[in-house]
Amino acid sequence: MSSVAIEFGFTPDQEAFRASVREFLKREVEPIAGRIDEEERFPLESVAKMREEGYFGVPIPEEYGGLGLGKIGYCLLLEEVGRVDASHSAILGAHTSLGAVPILYYGTEEQRRRWLVPAARGEKLLAFSLTEPGSGSDSGAVQTTAERSGDDFVLNGTKIYVTNGKEADTVLVLAGTDVKLGPSGGVTAFLLDQGLEGFRVGRCEKKMGLHGTSTAELVLDHVRVGPERVLGGVGKGFHVAMSALDVGRVSLGAGSIGAIEASLGASLEFAQRRTQFGLPISEYQAIQFKLADMAMRARALRYLVYQAAARQDRMGNDPAAWSRLDRAEKTRESATVKCLASEWACEAVDEAVQIHGGLGYIRGTAIERAYRDARILRIFEGTNEIQRVVVARDLLARGL
Ligand SMILES: Cc1cc2nc3c(=O)[nH]c(=O)nc-3n(C[C@H](O)[C@H](O)[C@H](O)COP(=O)(O)OP(=O)(O)OC[C@H]3O[C@@H](n4cnc5c(N)ncnc54)[C@H](O)[C@@H]3O)c2cc1C
The missing domain is CATH 1.20.140.10 (Butyryl-CoA Dehydrogenase, subunit A, domain 3)
Known part of the structure; x- marks a missing residue:
């Protein structure tokens, strides 16, 4: 086991960031959180204000449009948001850790410029789509397929329970490129933009909580995409x-x-x-x-x-x-x-x-x-x- 830190403290800048987030939430989110829950709607007004604050790119380096505050800064943000409203946490989480960070980790420079920069600036919203009707915990058993067609891939299948699925501009979708290989080697990540032919939002779930978030089905019906949308390589x-x-x-x-x-x-x-x-x-x-x-x-x-x-x-x-x-x-x-x-x-x-x-x-x-x-x-x-x-x-x- 590697060594663990025995003392931990936040820097003055991190504390200042926390204080400014707390003040923002008190002003912009706390007053509307109950109403958003009651009305079961995506909080467009506070999302627009979070965008102005740079909250959609907190751990993303500044050169890619983020605030460059790392995972510590990102956790400070989510800790504060978690005090006030869990729907806002889920919107930020699906976008940032599940959408933007993988593009930062695995994207080519071109992919980062095309998808990460606008996402980190909050101009485009991201979502992450792994779960399917037949594949939840057994996430390697995806049934959605991405078949090769020349240089392109043609995707078919149904995804469910996608947070931000209704509002996202781009969804990171996991699909099987070679079912025989199973999870390691057989599954590929694709960056799919809403509006691609054959890609549509299906039913949105009614839920016990998180009423400010959409939990959407995504239908892929012969969605043809080029190799520039593969994130991290085929099979990765x-x-x-x-x-x-x-x-x-x-x-x-x-x-x-x-x-x-x-x-x-x-x-x-x-x-x-x-x-x-x-x-x-x-x-x-x-x-x-x-x-x-x-x-x-x-x-x-x-x-x-x-x-x-x-x-x-x-x-x-x-x-x-x-x-x-x-x-x-x-x-x-x-x-x-x-x-x-x-x-x-x-x-x-x-x-x-x-x-x-x-x-x-x-x-x-x-x-x-x-x-x-x-x-x-x-x-x-x-x-x-x-x-x-x-x-x-x-x-x-x-x-x-
Ligand atoms: C509000 C909401 C938002 C979500 N957002 C997203 C999203 O943005 N993107 C996305 O891809 N998914 C999302 N999900 C899906 C979520 O991640 C899955 O629901 C979750 O992983 C469980 O999968 P499942 O529902 O198919 O349950 P199952 O996998 O069918 O599990 C049912 C039960 O069996 C247990 N179980 C299964 N396998 C084992 C095992 N090997 N050992 C012991 N117990 C086991 C489970 O722990 C669970 O208790 C969301 C779901 C909800 C409800």
Whole structure:
């Protein structure tokens, strides 16, 4: 196992970025988050303002249109957004870690200029499409095909549950180029623009939470594309997808810190105000222990998340330069973060509802919305069962 940092602090610039994000969210997102949830619509107004702030390109280097704040800056952003509204986190996450970062990692210079620069500037929205009706956790079993036709590829299939799928200008789509080879070698990543002939948005799902995001079906009916849309090389799609998910899982962990701290903040405030049996409920140990658990977990997660983000920053943006050890550590670490963070976030919002009593169950409160929104954290970007498979597999292969 490689060495771990024993001390971690943010630079003044990182703290200043966090403060400016917090102020932005208070002004632009907090006031509309409840309404967006109620109306079940994509938050066009705040997305436009996030674009002006550069939030769609936080970890992308400045030479490609981003803010150049690395994975640490990106996690700071998502931690703060996670305090306020999970739909905004999901929109940013699908675009950035699952859409833009793989283009940064695997794109040719031409692809970066064509797709990454406008995405990092927020002029174009991205999405990531791996899941299919028959292939979820078993993501290597994609049924969507990309058959060669001269220099071109012709794609056919149906993708589901694509976050940003309805609004995205470009979707990173995984398709099978050689089914016999399976995930490693048989799957290829393509950059598909909306408007390509035969490529269309199908049904959009109604959901328990994340009402500000679209979760769309994408239909590919003989979509003909040239080789310039292949990202990372033919047969390399699974690597592209997995390294995107490594980044996404850590940023999901950052958002979970935000969700836990928001639950804790609301619960602390409520518990000291709400009196029963002649005392504020915060005087009862049963309530204090819930608050303490939330606080301990948020603190522990902060180390895990930013340790993982710092590793990814240190490794840099060229996958060819990553050592085998760094790759393995990165993957185990991101699975660990994702699994623990999402479980602790779900427990925190659940306990926050409990502390709020009946009020926590009433539609329209931030706690009730957070409770519905948090549940997906244990499912998307790989279910937690799959995160445990990843950790166990690595344990068995490499030991502790
Ligand atoms: C709101 C939302 C947004 C999403 N956004 C995106 C997106 O942007 N892009 C995208 O590609 N996908 C997206 N997804 C899909 C998501 O990643 C999948 O739903 C998830 O990976 C699980 O796949 P599945 O739904 O097919 O469940 P299944 O894989 O069918 O799993 C069902 C159950 O079986 C368990 N299971 C499966 N295999 C194993 C095993 N080997 N060992 C133990 N347990 C196992 C699972 O953990 C789960 O509990 C989204 C989903 C939702 C609901």
